[in-house]
Amino acid sequence: MRTEDVFPISPDEVGEWSAETDVAVIGGGCAGASAALEATRAGAATMLLEGTGGLGGASAMSGGEIYLGGGTPIQTACGYDDSPEEMIKFLAAALGPGADEERITAYCEGSLEHFHWLADQGVPFKAGLWEQPAWVPPTDDGLMWMGENTYPYYEIATPAPRGHRPRSTGHGGWLLMDQLGARVTESDVRLVTGTRAERLVMDRDRRVVGVVARRLGEVFTVRARQGVIVCAGGFVFNDAMLAEHSPLLLGHRKVGTEGDDGRGILMAQAAGAQVRRMSAAQAGLTVPIQLLARSVLVNRHGQRFINEDTYGGLVGLAALFGDHTPVYLVLDEASYEEVPENERLGRTPAWVTETVAELEKEIGLPDGALQSTIDLYNRHAKLGHDPQFHKRAALVRPLRPPFGAINVCMNEVVPGADGGSVANTGFGVFTTGGLATTTSGEVLDLAGEPVAGLYAAGRTAAGIQAGGYISGTSLGDGTFFGRRAGRAAAAHLNGVPA
């Protein structure tokens, strides 16, 4: 049996199966865990294949934000009304252009139920709102803003905070996976670790009936009587695929695990699956959010290009995909000092001057460009507004000498607040494109029909994101559509209703 490539093999080539199950789930991140839980609870014998030693994946390393709304108990307790309609309007705008509205609609309409499901799995959410712009709040508050209250989104949808967070101080992805993992362990799911799926088994009717994996160097084949769900991550660790589909991501810090090598996408494509939006990505700039919001952010031409108080994830995407790099935070001393040292991510101005003209020259920006930008900004800031980019009034204030600037696109290691060092790593990137799926998690083939017996969720599938990215939408759509894929697989026999 050849395993050196990604194309499916036939059941005849398998011979005797190493194991049998109803539903085989590939990958033990948030999508795979959710899929396995729902499949087993629907009565299907379920096996979860994980390449590493345990559950977690990139989900466990993440900040833990889960984008939820429509009036969750946490939103209500914090004093916010919300509805699926307002959530749809926000996500369609913030994740576009090109966002998948059918998928977003399903996601938002099911969001309240999904919150309760997560809570039922033991994921704890504290009723408290972190009000400040942040990547990850320093508290265990269960709610944060994700740009809903910034321009232009407050004009598009009634603002409500929807960034839900497991009750953890700082990063909380570990806690989400801790709880989902505990539920998997308690369940009837058969967890098979150290087992890396490599290709699918497809019969002559083009139905997916199993998986070929590698376990301790040996071939391990699993017959799946009902279906295979691929939740094997994205492709940011596959440079050849990045060069093919999203070359701007090359050379930046990869966010994820080495499992994000695109294999899950390729093995499904080799079975006839279509892909969508393979250039889509998150490109988060490692920028201190509080400094950013108080700064004038300029591109290499010395121009502003986005409201500095918008959601941080959108700033990096605009900078990288809008061809603005390198970009600089221009600050005055008062704004810099206003931000607590532990919120600065170790960033200090590389240039400090008494005039904008000197600053412009030291950075190497075109003659007059930064002066022109700051003049215009200050002129309006004196009146307390920003008609060009619409930064919220509370953060608009004329910059006064001395001035400083930070190149936030640089990779550098700098002293941290705690006496140690902090890596400032420019852009942190991952992919959000992947397999085309229905809102039930069925993988679509190149003719637009479901591949019988094949499902996908998480970053193996094209997400609800397209041109934009909002944190919480990856754990959000991974768990949400992972559950749906689990239920759909459990209800079918390799494509035929069970």
Add this chain to the structure above:
Amino acid sequence: MRTEDVFPISPDEVGEWSAETDVAVIGGGCAGASAALEATRAGAATMLLEGTGGLGGASAMSGGEIYLGGGTPIQTACGYDDSPEEMIKFLAAALGPGADEERITAYCEGSLEHFHWLADQGVPFKAGLWEQPAWVPPTDDGLMWMGENTYPYYEIATPAPRGHRPRSTGHGGWLLMDQLGARVTESDVRLVTGTRAERLVMDRDRRVVGVVARRLGEVFTVRARQGVIVCAGGFVFNDAMLAEHSPLLLGHRKVGTEGDDGRGILMAQAAGAQVRRMSAAQAGLTVPIQLLARSVLVNRHGQRFINEDTYGGLVGLAALFGDHTPVYLVLDEASYEEVPENERLGRTPAWVTETVAELEKEIGLPDGALQSTIDLYNRHAKLGHDPQFHKRAALVRPLRPPFGAINVCMNEVVPGADGGSVANTGFGVFTTGGLATTTSGEVLDLAGEPVAGLYAAGRTAAGIQAGGYISGTSLGDGTFFGRRAGRAAAAHLNGVPA
């Protein structure tokens, strides 16, 4: 036999073939014609399947520019030295980021030979240079600039004009196809028109051995003993594929023919082929180039974003993919009058004012933004330079009242210079991503290996373009790699050296 989908069928399912040949070429544009000519001259029985009534395709509708260099006789006669090395440097920069350097290198190293081949087919080139920026020159000069002499490219590579043009006043794509078509007709190629390929025939060893087409409503199957070459155009006429891969192109004017429906790409993907850079495109703004070069081009924030004298194709791409739209040409009366009426594409200023402040207000740009931009531009223009965007000195001159502005992103029908009407259609778009191929035209599968017996060229294949676009590179890489695919197919028997 099912023909409603795109997946390959087996030879058993075909039964009796309608026709047999050595090499089957799908599509009669410039790539398919070039492929067929080279295959037949290499001794292979060659059949060319074309969906419409005759050869031509999108190539015949095009301007006719062919990007060639390395010291062609036309370049030499016009007084320019050139080398493959300088050509590589320019294209790698102008077609990036993410351009395929291996493919560009092959293209540039073979360019001089390719010029002679085109001339040998009867494509006439006149030794004359059109010096002005233009989409399509009004003369029959054989050479034009494609941005090689604009910033930043003159710093990256020694400038030489490389836009070669068949000897036609205005558009010349018809003349290229007239000559290639005549050579096909004279040759041993069996041309089968009105015959639309729908899917491939693949044997159990995953070798492509034929084509299933539809001819006058009937199924028409062609056995190809040596290989199939897909030259069936891009996918700009397939809105579902645009939504999947390049949603920013939706809603704009499509450049190509209805044959650019992505079918060629899909039928190869269904046979295991991989795709590359499916979001890549040309997005040409229907803007009078001479007005553009004399204007200050600003985005919806009232800011400049590119040197107005760069190659026109790069302006539209930057505007659309850089999120700058709508964009406006800001001009003074003197500059407007300087451009002959027949070069204005019927564009007249929608707004005319005595001050920039009034103009800004009438357009609806943010308060002070356009004033700030024009102040900075004028301050430098008085000194004859443009340090922010590097428009060439000869075109830099302070704008003086009265001022006017044109929204060039608008679709509108306006009176033309000849008394008729001219459609100003905002962005004209087409796709440049597609199948992954080797520099010999072999289609690569998802594991990176050639699909035995399958070749592609033209816009069905991912081109030498990625983030950028230079006119002439489509006819250029279509004919160049089409020839290579024809020779490669003629030298093999469904993947095995003949």
